[in-house]
Amino acid sequence: MQKILFIDRDGTIIEENNKNYQIDSIEKVKFYPRVISYLSKILNELDYEFIMVSNQDGLGTNKFPENKFWPIHNNILSVLESEGIFFKYIHIDKSFKNEKSNNRKPNIGMLYEYLNNKLSYNIKDSFVIGDRLTDVLLANNLGCKSIWIKKNNDHYENFTEEEKVYYSNLDKEILNKTIKLKTDNWKEIYKYLKYKRKKRLVYKRITLETNVEISLCIYGNGKYNINTGIGFFDHLLEQISVHSLMDINIKIIGDNNIDEHHIVEDCGITFGKIFNKLLYKKGIERYGFYILPMDDCLSKVVIDLGGREQLSWKAKFYREKIGNVSTEMFYHFFKSFSSSAKCNIHIDSTGINEHHKIESIFKCFSRAIKMAIKKNYTNKIFSSKGLL
Structure with a gap:
């Protein structure tokens, strides 16, 4: 059965834009340090299939028109593909948080096909890699594990006030079971995925x-x-x-x-x-x-x-x-x-x-x-x- 890496985009593959949280111009695209090198090594050396899962708040609205998103997104994919990095599927949710869409992370509406096809996919040994708490919760909701990536390895101080309140009310035992690695370094992610086979x-x-x-x-x-x-x-x-x-x-x-x-x-x-x-x-x-x-x-x-x-x-x-x-x-x-x-x-x-x-x-x-x-x-x- 195929194992999957469900990978976030902004803040994970490319740097997050902290001003309006939209990558709506090519100048805002900055790849995470060494992400291309180690995504390539993971895909070629290990046994994971790549699937991108991203929330893009209000994509298609006047504040975030699609003609500003897709050319940049496709350019990001083109750069990755030039290094042999391909995503089997790409799932993007366009809703706002207040809409409470079942497709918006950490909900799993976009990903039912992987859960329902248990003969083809090994979800238990798969991972969600992302920088947000929603990525960790997505892993928990899917029944897989999480690699929590944060700039400067800061997993709490960078939370919004709303996230801090939400985090404080979460079951920490569940989080501890879900999160297998906390890091801001893609080399560490590669090494963990490679050597965890030492079971x-x-x-x-x-x-x-x-x-x-x-x-x-x-x-x-x-x-x-x-x-x-x-x-x-x-x-x-x-x-x-x-x-x-x-x-x-x-x-x-x-x-x-x-x-x-x-x-x-x-x-x-x-x-x-x-x-x-x-x-x-x-x-x-x-x-x-x-x-x-x-x-x-x-x-x-x-x-x-x-x-x-x-x-x-x-x-x-x-x-x-x-x-x-x-x-x-x-x-x-x-x-x-x-x-x-x-x-x-x-x-x-x-x-x-x-x-x-x-x-x-x-x-x-x-x-x-x-x-x-x-x-x-x-x-x-x-x-x-x-x-x-």
Whole structure:
């Protein structure tokens, strides 16, 4: 489903005219600092569709004739389009505030089509970006989030007396939930929208054999807290976090009194499921590969996050156990992950030291994932089918 940025015009894309609040001459057009650069980056690198929503009080009246508005408005759009910035739709309300039009922000009369088409639009993860309190309230009324932009980052002192009274009577808890960023800097808006993809997900899988809880952030800092009850397996899972930079918390309670089979298997299943749920398939490289030496060992891992499950395993172990993990379970972990994450994994390793061999495999796996999930800043899916 498509996410949207509902973007105000005056005071957001171009500077507000504080004299009569009308941009009725070309001399009054002044673009907000660096707005063109960062709107272009947002549109090309991230996954949002742009829709302009603007109140233009009394447009079409004698005080604000349309022949003074449209040439200037079209010139603004032309400048933006010359930098590859396009708005899918433009909604402009011409009414005065006292008319209480259902189309006037913060009312949502102009925007019902997006709310009613829930199969096409993801309103929950969309944003309204604007400089007025009405833009914040529009976000709340739509059920999305707000980025509140104000010159000099002043979100209260510049209010009119009427706005101050209105603001003081609002439910601040609702506002705090709606407003996700307050800034006067378009670079900060870009960075917030880009890196908010660092979301964390917690996934639990409970069977009669194991109780698995995994918390994962794909775009993290390599932080981990892992306790499976199997020391050497913890050590290997830590390599995934360290070398992929994913933040991973794993806690497993299982029937280790029998053997390690169910714990390793269910960890692979659960880890694969949460990875697949978090995986953002637009704008990633999709493929990853890595070759890594570790003393006498040389390992190679190739990954395709293409939605098809397959494991090719070319690694022989000549000891029954490494640490307290049966060597046959290494294949089983990656097979379980591949099936749940719906990805192809090809693993090849040679060497003498069995500890080095499996550790280098896990490190290669981690580096290959890091490459495959790297953002390519095209917002495209690398598939001729158009989906993964």
